[in-house]
Amino acid sequence: MMPAGSLLDTHLTNLAAALVPYRRCESQLARWGADLAHRLGAGGRLLVAGNGGSAAEAQHLTAELVGKLHHDRQPLSAIALHAETSALTAIANDYGYTDVYARQVRAHGRPGDVLLLLSTSGSSPNLVRAAQAARAAGLTTWALTGVAPNPLADACDEVLAVASPDTQVVQELHLVTSHLLCEYLEQELAAVADPVVVPSAAGEPAPVRSGVEVVLDGGSGQQVDA
Numbered sequence: 001m002m003p004a005g006s007l008l009d010t011h012l013t014n015l016a017a018a019l020v021p022y023r024r025c026e027s028q029l030a031r032w033g034a035d036l037a038h039r040l041g042a043g044g045r046l047l048v049a050g051n052g053g054s055a056a057e058a059q060h061l062t063a064e065l066v067g068k069l070h071h072d073r074q075p076l077s078a079i080a081l082h083a084e085t086s087a088l089t090a091i092a093n094d095y096g097y098t099d100v101y102a103r104q105v106r107a108h109g110r111p112g113d114v115l116l117l118l119s120t121s122g123s124s125p126n127l128v129r130a131a132q133a134a135r136a137a138g139l140t141t142w143a144l145t146g147v148a149p150n151p152l153a154d155a156c157d158e159v160l161a162v163a164s165p166d167t168q169v170v171q172e173l174h175l176v177t178s179h180l181l182c183e184y185l186e187q188e189l190a191a192v193a194d195p196v197v198v199p200s201a202a203g204e205p206a207p208v209r210s211g212v213e214v215v216l217d218g219g220s221g222q223q224v225d226a
Contacts, residue, residue, distance in 0.1 A: 015172065018164035022173055025160055029177065032142065032160075033184020039114060040065070040076040041189060047109055047139075049081040049101045049130060050118035053171050058118050059083055061178040069182040073189060079108060081130075101130035111138030119143070120170040122150025122161075131155035144177055146170040 040046060046065065048058040058080050065078035081104045082088060091100045105115060115134040117127045122145035131141045132155055141156040148161035160177060162170045 011166075011168065014164060014166045014169050018162055018166075018169050018173060021163040022176075025177075028158075028160060029180045030184045032158075033181045034188040036076075036114065036181065037185045037188035037192070039112060040078070040185075041074075041192070043077075045077040045079065045108070045110065045113045046116060047079050047081060047105060047113060047134075048116045048118070049104075049127060051082070051124050051126070053167075054118035054120060054174070055080070055082040057171060057174045057178065058116070060175065061116070061181070064178065064182045065185075069179070069186055071186060071190075073186065076185075081105070081108075098125045098129050101126050102133035105130050105133045105139070106137060109134055109137050109139045112140075114140045114142060116142045116144065117152060117156065118145075118174055119150075119152050120146045120167045120174075122146060122148065122152040122159075124152065127152050128155045144174045 036046060048062055050058040062078040062080045065076045081101050084104065087104060088100050091103050095103060109115060117131060119127050128151050131152060134141045143152045143156040143159040145153055145159055145161050147163060147165060148159055153159035153161060162173045164170055
């Protein structure tokens with residue numbers, strides 16, 4: 001019989017081991033978050049998908065973007081493809097489960113949009129097929145996976161791979177990744193919404209804005225603090 005606490009100790013030990021290499025992902029997380037802020041703030045869209053627990057993780061991310069993480073801001077377009085149950089089951093029935101995401105990508109994705117795919121193994125055929133469809137359609141493709149290399153990482157433009165063989169640890173750090181992407185995104189939205197003061201022709205300070213105007217309450221046209 002296992003001594004009390006051994007499962008907890010093992011799990012936390014595995015998590016702690018994965019956190020060491022994960023800390024090196026900071027610059028990538030910041031870059032992805034800022035990239036999403038500009039793309040989504042300018043009217044682009046994030047498509048996400050996963051299977052099983054990874055589907056739940058992906059849907060958590062879209063909820064944070066359409067809603068908010070911390071501060072009130074404009075809603076951002078983010079769609080969890082696995083949540084489109086009627087489309088998903090119709091496609092699976094008519095074309096096979098391998099195409100359930102690829103066909104939706106071809107329907108909803110536009111050049112400049114981002115497809116983010118989550119998989120602990122990185123070997124799900126339906127996600128690899130979705131990445132291939134997205135790249136053909138001009139989307140940027142990102143993957144969150146477990147240990148790389150793996151087929152999904154190879155099929156995407158960029159990958160953030162959690163260095164752990166433990167599926168639970170990989171999923172836990174994928175959730176951390178989702179929250180950090182939103183943190184960096186909202187930080188960037190606030191930065192591009194702040195006025196930059198430069199001298200006007202008459203010598204008076206005149207506010208100008210860098211980047212796109214992205215933090216507006218769409219109904220009122222009033223700027224919302226981000």
